[in-house]
Amino acid sequence: MSPRPDPADPIFAALADPTRRRVILGLSERGPATATALARDLPVTRQAVAKHLAALQEAGLVTGERVGREHRYRLTPAPLADAVSWMTAVGAQWEQRLDRLRSLVQRRPR
Amino acid sequence: MTDDLGTVERSLILPVPREELWGLLTRPEELSLWFGAEVVELELRPGGRIAFRGPDGRTRRALIQELESPTRLVFRWLPPGGEAVDEHPSMVEFLLEKVANGTRLTIVESRHSTDADPDPSEMESGWAPILANPPPDPPGAPPRILLNT
Numbered sequence: 001m002s003p004r005p006d007p008a009d010p011i012f013a014a015l016a017d018p019t020r021r022r023v024i025l026g027l028s029e030r031g032p033a034t035a036t037a038l039a040r041d042l043p044v045t046r047q048a049v050a051k052h053l054a055a056l057q058e059a060g061l062v063t064g065e066r067v068g069r070e071h072r073y074r075l076t077p078a079p080l081a082d083a084v085s086w087m088t089a090v091g092a093q094w095e096q097r098l099d100r101l102r103s104l105v106q107r108r109p110r
Numbered sequence: 111m112t113d114d115l116g117t118v119e120r121s122l123i124l125p126v127p128r129e130e131l132w133g134l135l136t137r138p139e140e141l142s143l144w145f146g147a148e149v150v151e152l153e154l155r156p157g158g159r160i161a162f163r164g165p166d167g168r169t170r171r172a173l174i175q176e177l178e179s180p181t182r183l184v185f186r187w188l189p190p191g192g193e194a195v196d197e198h199p200s201m202v203e204f205l206l207e208k209v210a211n212g213t214r215l216t217i218v219e220s221r222h223s224t225d226a227d228p229d230p231s232e233m234e235s236g237w238a239p240i241l242a243n244p245p246p247d248p249p250g251a252p253p254r255i256l257l258n259t
Contacts, residue, residue, distance in 0.1 A: 012221040012222060084115075087115070091118045094219065095120065097144055097145055098144075098217070102122065102124065104134065105124045
């Protein structure tokens, strides 16, 4: 079993890795940051964080700018907004379904 | 409710035995009552197909990945074939756990692709023909219900 990035869905493929999601959270909490700074809060090496940042950049989730000898990364809001709107829509859909299931159970003869 | 980016999870406790709830989730007539779409095809086996026809008349297809009666059902939405750009294939899991006052149902829908890939032989029989040649569902056609239990 290998993670198979779906070309139609690069954002979620990039976010499949839990460390990458923590990198995203790190960037959203502290604002633009370098791989070195992000690695301080994570149980992985700076090199690993740099690789994850490169993958996230490829998916369009972060952008990097050169600062001295390092790159500083920041989140690009649009793709994340897409992820959040998917979750909102799908979450609402399941709540409606589960509400209907609950009333169906309550209406059933005991 | 523990949503992670790309994953939606909802859970509720229903005052019914697990086997009864399993029936509500896996029998086409009953699934149609709460899913918000008519179940027009349901092959209850790993690799089996599910087809839902929504109120808008559009058919949405899925492929059963895992089936452990009466505790777990996992299916994957099939790509909609260019019908809607914003719709991406995702996995849906139903988990049924016995609790003191009934059954806890947890649903997880996730767009992360960390799950095991479908077996290539399954891909051949399950996905390829659907992708290459989606079967038509004319309006008013009788529902095709295939149950292998």
